[in-house]
Amino acid sequence: FSSINQKIEWDREIRYTPLTEVSAFFLETLKTRVTNAPWRLGYHIQPTCGLMNDPNGFCFFAGYYHLFYQWFPLGPVHGLKHWYHVKSKNLIDWIDCGVALVPNEAINSHGAYSGSAFILNEELHFFYTANRRDTNWQRSCSQVIAKLDSDGFIYTVNEAISSIPSGYTEHFRDPKVWYEDNTFYAIIGAQSSINYKGTAVIYSSRDGIEWKMLGEIQTQLDDFGYMWECPDYFTLDFAGETHGILIFSPQGIEAQEYKYQNIYQSGYIVGSQINLHSLSFVHGEFEELDFGFDFYAPQTTTAPDGRRILFAWMGLPEIAYPTDKDGWAHCMTLPRELYLCNGKIVQKPIKELVNLRKNRLFHNEIVEDTFLGRCQTFELEASCLNGFTNFQLVLYASSPEFNASKEENTQQLILRYDAKIQCFIIDRTNAGIVFATEYGTTRKLYLSKPLTHIQVFGDYSSLEVFINEGESVASLRHFPSFPENNNLIWNGRHAKMTLWQY
Numbered sequence: 001f002s003s004i005n006q007k008i009e010w011d012r013e014i015r016y017t018p019l020t021e022v023s024a025f026f027l028e029t030l031k032t033r034v035t036n037a038p039w040r041l042g043y044h045i046q047p048t049c050g051l052m053n054d055p056n057g058f059c060f061f062a063g064y065y066h067l068f069y070q071w072f073p074l075g076p077v078h079g080l081k082h083w084y085h086v087k088s089k090n091l092i093d094w095i096d097c098g099v100a101l102v103p104n105e106a107i108n109s110h111g112a113y114s115g116s117a118f119i120l121n122e123e124l125h126f127f128y129t130a131n132r133r134d135t136n137w138q139r140s141c142s143q144v145i146a147k148l149d150s151d152g153f154i155y156t157v158n159e160a161i162s163s164i165p166s167g168y169t170e171h172f173r174d175p176k177v178w179y180e181d182n183t184f185y186a187i188i189g190a191q192s193s194i195n196y197k198g199t200a201v202i203y204s205s206r207d208g209i210e211w212k213m214l215g216e217i218q219t220q221l222d223d224f225g226y227m228w229e230c231p232d233y234f235t236l237d238f239a240g241e242t243h244g245i246l247i248f249s250p251q252g253i254e255a256q257e258y259k260y261q262n263i264y265q266s267g268y269i270v271g272s273q274i275n276l277h278s279l280s281f282v283h284g285e286f287e288e289l290d291f292g293f294d295f296y297a298p299q300t301t302t303a304p305d306g307r308r309i310l311f312a313w314m315g316l317p318e319i320a321y322p323t324d325k326d327g328w329a330h331c332m333t334l335p336r337e338l339y340l341c342n343g344k345i346v347q348k349p350i351k352e353l354v355n356l357r358k359n360r361l362f363h364n365e366i367v368e369d370t371f372l373g374r375c376q377t378f379e380l381e382a383s384c385l386n387g388f389t390n391f392q393l394v395l396y397a398s399s400p401e402f403n404a405s406k407e408e409n410t411q412q413l414i415l416r417y418d419a420k421i422q423c424f425i426i427d428r429t430n431a432g433i434v435f436a437t438e439y440g441t442t443r444k445l446y447l448s449k450p451l452t453h454i455q456v457f458g459d460y461s462s463l464e465v466f467i468n469e470g471e472s473v474a475s476l477r478h479f480p481s482f483p484e485n486n487n488l489i490w491n492g493r494h495a496k497m498t499l500w501q502y
């Protein structure tokens with residue numbers, strides 16, 4: 001922008017204007033540009049153009065899984081938030097349903113923020129944060145009930161929480177609904193106006209339309225960041241007992257040596273179930289859900305067979321990504337199934353993913369140093385019953401020989417394991433275009449027991465690593481500058497290995 005007035009004009013006329021027929025024309029041009037852009041993903045949910053962030057309204061309804069997400073259509077910026085809609089019968093093949101929520105009502109004129117879905121009278125309803133603006137463009141939020149109409153669009157039904165309850169600041173958003181004992185409950189992320197700490201508040205409703213505040217959840221995390229975004233409460237059973245789980249994305253947690261490495265974190269606490277009278281929640285330590293570079297704002301739902309499934313945004317706020325220059329940004333993680341085991345969440349890739357396996361490129365019972373194959377969209381499963389010895393797994397390399405004298409040969413994404421200290425390392429220092437380097441270019445995970453199993457899902461610009469059958473997971477984006485770099489090389493000993501092209 002050559003002047004501040006030009007920026008304000010752009011902000012008001014494009015960045016904070018809902019999609020109209022005029023901008024839809026521009027959108028088609030942008031879509032064409034994005035379709036041909038580098039680093040588009042092969043089998044992940046991604047925006048056709050513009051910026052995707054949080055998963056919203058994830059649910060199973062009328063034979064389909066529905067996933068909505070935060071979407072700014074006209075470029076890779078956090079502008080006026082719309083909701084985009086995709087649906088699937090099997091969590092693998094997604095049908096593009098287009099934009100579902102265009103914020104063109106007075107109540108959401110400054111954007112439709114995150115929220116969740118619930119079913120009422122056999123219709124899909126939502127509880128989400130609507131931002132309105134006044135004539136001076138000052139933003140204020142309310143929490144609204146909305147409904148998916150037969151035309152595929154979401155409209156407001158009721159302004160359920162019209163103002164922020166006293167004791168909280170304007171950081172009050174992201175209602176997530178659950179149903180228990182014939183009552184709807186919702187948990188909402190908040191910031192206390194007394195001490196400016198992050199927390200969450202619980203509401204209840206008999207009819208799903210009118211909601212009343214029950215109060216603030218009573219946790220043992222009194223001083224844990226300044227805002228808890230996207231809370232999600234549900235239960236999981238373990239050893240015959242039902243446990244309460246609260247997932248949330250706290251902001252303002254300081255990095256520690258190997259913890260909390262990203263700009264903002266996402267994790268969970270597990271305890272006995274929330275007492276819905278006293279709101280007390282007795283729980284254990286906060287655990288991160290993912291130790292990779294790009295993971296935020298997860299949301300879960302239950303599948304018809306009772307599985308608890310999670311999607312997350314494979315990206316983070318306030319970080320520029322290399323795809324920005326082409327007019328799009330971000331994607332979803334793969335869906336994961338959650339289990340509880342000894343107080344910790346275990347996350348496994350959903351079983352439906354095996355349907356993505358095409359050619360089997362490599363399979364061997366006992367592998368020593370070897371070239372595994374050439375591919376960029378793949379699943380690699382490796383196991384070693386007695387525990388892996390030291391290894392290095394090189395992905396997206398230019399040639400099996402690693403001739404480091406050429407520039408393209410120095411680009412590679414590396415997974416390493418140091419058996420002596422049981423440390424798993426992800427190194428994206430030389431994986432391609434560098435970005436977000438202020439948050440480091442390696443991630444380390446110290447395992448509590450030897451490494452025996454890894455499952456790696458690679459896509460053109462993403463990688464998801466499941467460790468020891470889902471005890472830990474790392475998600476990340478990578479942007480190789482040489483798309484022909486597609487060699488996978490194993491330097492290590494004794495492992496059983498299978499590689500599938502996706």
Ligand code: FRU
Nearest residue numbers: 054070081113114173229297
């Ligand atoms: C999390 C978040 C939410 C908010 C939404 C806006 O990434 O900041 O708290 O509802 O994104 O896009």
